[in-house]
Structures are given as structure tokens and as C-alpha cells.
Amino acid sequence: MLARTLTFSPDRDEICFPELPATAAVFLLRGEGEPYVSKSANLRRRLMRLLGPVREQSKRLNLRDRVHEIEFTATGSDFESQFLLYRLLRETFPKTYATRLRLRFAPLIKLHLENAYPRASVTTRLGKLHTWGRASSPVLSSEARLLDGAGSNSGLGPEDGRGRPSPRGQNLYYGPFPSRAAAEKFASDALDFFKMRRCVDDLHPDPAFPGCVYSEMKMCLAPCFKGCTDSDYHAEVARVQAFFDTAGDSLSRELAEERDRASTDLAFEDAAAIHAKIEKVKPVLAQLPEIVRRIDQLAAIILQPSAESGAVSLFRFSGAQLAGPLTFSIEQRAESQSMESRVEAIIHSFPAPKAPLSIERMEHLAILKRWYYRSSRTGEIFFADENGAWPLRRIVRGIGRVYLGEKPGEPATFSATQPVAPPS
Numbered sequence: 001m002l003a004r005t006l007t008f009s010p011d012r013d014e015i016c017f018p019e020l021p022a023t024a025a026v027f028l029l030r031g032e033g034e035p036y037v038s039k040s041a042n043l044r045r046r047l048m049r050l051l052g053p054v055r056e057q058s059k060r061l062n063l064r065d066r067v068h069e070i071e072f073t074a075t076g077s078d079f080e081s082q083f084l085l086y087r088l089l090r091e092t093f094p095k096t097y098a099t100r101l102r103l104r105f106a107p108l109i110k111l112h113l114e115n116a117y118p119r120a121s122v123t124t125r126l127g128k129l130h131t132w133g134r135a136s137s138p139v140l141s142s143e144a145r146l147l148d149g150a151g152s153n154s155g156l157g158p159e160d161g162r163g164r165p166s167p168r169g170q171n172l173y174y175g176p177f178p179s180r181a182a183a184e185k186f187a188s189d190a191l192d193f194f195k196m197r198r199c200v201d202d203l204h205p206d207p208a209f210p211g212c213v214y215s216e217m218k219m220c221l222a223p224c225f226k227g228c229t230d231s232d233y234h235a236e237v238a239r240v241q242a243f244f245d246t247a248g249d250s251l252s253r254e255l256a257e258e259r260d261r262a263s264t265d266l267a268f269e270d271a272a273a274i275h276a277k278i279e280k281v282k283p284v285l286a287q288l289p290e291i292v293r294r295i296d297q298l299a300a301i302i303l304q305p306s307a308e309s310g311a312v313s314l315f316r317f318s319g320a321q322l323a324g325p326l327t328f329s330i331e332q333r334a335e336s337q338s339m340e341s342r343v344e345a346i347i348h349s350f351p352a353p354k355a356p357l358s359i360e361r362m363e364h365l366a367i368l369k370r371w372y373y374r375s376s377r378t379g380e381i382f383f384a385d386e387n388g389a390w391p392l393r394r395i396v397r398g399i400g401r402v403y404l405g406e407k408p409g410e411p412a413t414f415s416a417t418q419p420v421a422p423p424s
Contacts, residue, residue, distance in 0.1 A: 001088055002028060002071040008051060010064050017051075020044040020072070023307065026084045027072035028092070029063060035092055036063060039081040043072055076313055077304040077378050079371045080325055083315070086367060098363075105362050106176030106369040107183040108295065111241060114171050117203045117223045118237045120191065122183045123173075126362045129296040129320060130170050173295040174244050176369040182287070189284045193251060193277075194240050195221045196233075245294055248285040252278065290383065291372050295320055295365070299384040301347065301395060302368075303402045312402050314346060317368055319353035320361035326350065330403055340392040343399070347390060380408055 008016050025043035029036040029050070040046035051064050075081040089097040105124035112118050177183035191198065197220050199212060205226050215222035223233045242250040255278045262271035291300070302315040306327055315324035328346055371377055380398040384390050401408060 001073075001084075001091060002026070003073040004071065006070040006072075008067050008070050010051075013051065013064075016070070017044060017048055020047055020070075021074050023074050024076070024078070024081055025072045025074045026081055026088060027070065028088060029067045030069040030071070031063070031067040033066060036067070037085070037088055037092055039075075039085045043074070074307040076307040079302065079304050079315070079377075079379060080307075080313060082371070083322060083324075083367055086363065101363075103363055103366040104370070106365045107180040108173045108175035108177070109183055109187050109244065111172040111174070111244065113237075113241075115202065117197060117233060119197050119200070120187055120240065121200065122180060122187060124180070124362070126173055126295065126320065126358050126365065127171055128358065129361070130172070172241065172244070175292055175295060176365055176372075177292060178289070178369070178373040186284070186287050189287070190243060190248070191240070192219070193281065193284075194236060194243070195219060196236055196240050197221070197223065199224070245297075247288055247292070248281065252281060252285075255281065289372075291368075291381070293383070297386070299388065300368075301382045301390065302371075302379060303381070303395070303398050304379040305402060305405075312399050316347065316350045317364070318350075320365055321353045321356060322364045322367065323350050323353070328399065330399070339396045339399075343392050343395050344390070 006016055006019060020043050022042050022044040024039070024041050026039045027037070027043060027047070036050075038046075047070065050061065051067060052062075054062050054064060073084060075084060086097075086101060086103075089100055093100060105126075108123055108126065110121050110123045110127075112121065175183065177186070195218075197203075198214055203224050205223055207226050209225040211222050211225050211227070212220070214220035215224075215227060221228040221233050221236055223230070239250070239254075255274055259271050259274040259278065262268070262274060291298075296319070298317065298320070300317040302317065302324075304313045304315065304325065306313040306325070308327055310331055311327045311329045313325035314328050315322055315326075317323075326346055326349060328343070371379075372381065379402055382391055382395050382398060398408070400406075
């Protein structure tokens, strides 16, 4: 898994140490006992401490007389180091890697569609994800999608809030959120606009059941005591799903249409009340980070600095799995090939997502969440739209910023058609 291997012996350390890069890397030390796996921002300095001569009366860990072999891979970013360290620990210590990594699983909103009377809850456990059951469409730019037209849904059944066939009867997951408190607040605030149940019990509807406080406040359709028909309740659940699928856009459109109809009918008081409701929706949607999407539809490209000169590293997140890195060279290789077409080609070259265990998906999602919600993070992320189209022009500009070490808010100094001077 690691790129280079060096043989180490204490009497030849003056030859071994200069061969180690003074850059970030993930490394593995083999010798007597179990392997030592870690990452470092400066590999040479770290291993000189671990494998250098023992200082008298020093309590610092020293493995000089135990290690016989050094394996390492240079990395260009902390995100790459973290992902490679995760894969290496998972391979080296399959039973204890989770304890060593201490990953915190991402909080998610779970829509329990498998329940006879669906509800929403917050969880960190990711269950089975829906697969669309059709070949993925070719990667097109947003502009090409507009020229190509909307297309048909091939008669694959009911559609979700974004026009895709809906996996009716299978639980859906939305996230990742920065914390459980943030997920619970968003779910609670969002459900205030709907009448889906909040209780957690499996319902056995009985007209004699007294109901709860939500039914008393007319905030629930009360399927527990047959306060509505099953079809009415599932129609309300469909509205909730559409809200989560479209990041609230479905509710905003619905309320705007109701307001316009009320204004047309000269019911100005009703229109004002609906407008006030629209204003209440806006701060709820403002809580939603860009990354929060339906997990089975979350597709992203992460750009990171590369350990190789004149290049950046690309990672792909799709199907709740991370893949990469793939190295993207900044140099123009062919005059006839645009930077956008090269980006499109490298996105195509990522291997197709496999079908890992749910725990592995949760771990990959935790790594992505940990990086995304950092107060100061290196690199950029770009998301595919609801049709699977990538913003190729924005990705090209992001590659230039990552290569030059600029922040997303800084003025762009990178051209997609001209060579770029290497960063100083």
C-alpha cells in the first residue's frame, strides 16, 4: 500500500535518514513486535527522533534497536494523510483500528420509510443505501446538461423531490451534519412546517387512543388514533421527503405558489400570512450546510495539494465512499485538449464504487465530515448537481487556487488556457 520501502539498521542510519523526505508522509515501521503506524508533517525529523541514538535519561519513545524496515508514502495534505492512515490501519490492525483512529461518526437525519407510519430521527448509524438500478449517466458539464435537455425518467416509478425515481419503502439518510445538536435542531425546526408524527413508537392505530400534545396543537395528523387516512399521512411524508431531497426548495416553491394564488384571488390577508410563513422558512434553510444532502445522492470532488510538483490531488466521494487520490498535472499536455475536458476525463477514471459494509461507509463519511467542518481547512470541494453534472469550470478554477495555495475567496489568478507559474 505504501510507495517506498527502506531497510534500516542502527549502524547505517547516516545513509538511511537522508533518503527520507522532509515532508508530510504516512509511515509504517516493521521489526520486533507489532508494526508502528503513524503520520507526520515532517517524516525525516520524526524518524530521526524515533530511530536516532538514545539520549541518556530521556523518556522519549525510541525504536532504534527494534526496527528493521521503513515503509512510507509522501502526502500533499492532511486530508490525504488521514485517509491513507485510515486505510493502512484498517489493513494492519483489522480488529483494533477503530480504537486507534477514534473516528466520530457523522450525525444524520434518518427518514424511516420502512415503517408503516414513517417518521424522522437523528442517528449516526448508516444503513443500506439505495442504488438507482441504472447505469450512471456520462459526466457532463452544467452547460452541456442545459443544451442536452431534461430527458425522461425511463418509467422507473414515482419520483422524489429532484425528479428521480423514489426508493419507496427504504430508509433514507441526510447529512452529514457538524454535530448531533445541529442535526436535531434542523430536523425539529423543519418538521414544524409539516404534520408528520414525532413519536418513536411503532403505531397500532386505535380510535380510543388519546393522542399526544402534537395532535392537540394540530401539529400532527395523528395516525395513532386514525385522525387521518393512511393515504393522507403518506402524502404528508412525501412532502417531508421532498423537503429534505431539495434542501427545502420544494416547500419554498409550494408556499410561493400558494401566496401568488391568494393574491390573484384578492385574499390579501391569506397572502400576508403565507408570506410570513415563507420568511420563517428562510432561517431554517440557512442552517443547512452545502454538504448536507441525501447520502445516496451525495457526490463530490475534493481537491488537495499534491506531494508531486506541478500537480494537485483529486478525491471522489460517491456512494458514501472515498476514492483516490488521482494526480492531476497542471501542465497542458495537448493544445487541442481543454482543461475542462481533462478534468472530465480524470473524473471518469475513478473506479466504480464497490459495495462495502455499512461500517466502512460510516468511516469514510466521518473522514469527510471531519475535514469539511474544520474551522480552517486546506483544499476545496465541489458537488455534482441533482442530475449528476459536475461544475467543470468551477473545478478548473479551484484546481488553480489549490495549486497556488489561494483561498476560495481570493481573486482568481489562474487561467484554464494559459500555463501557471509554480508557487514560490
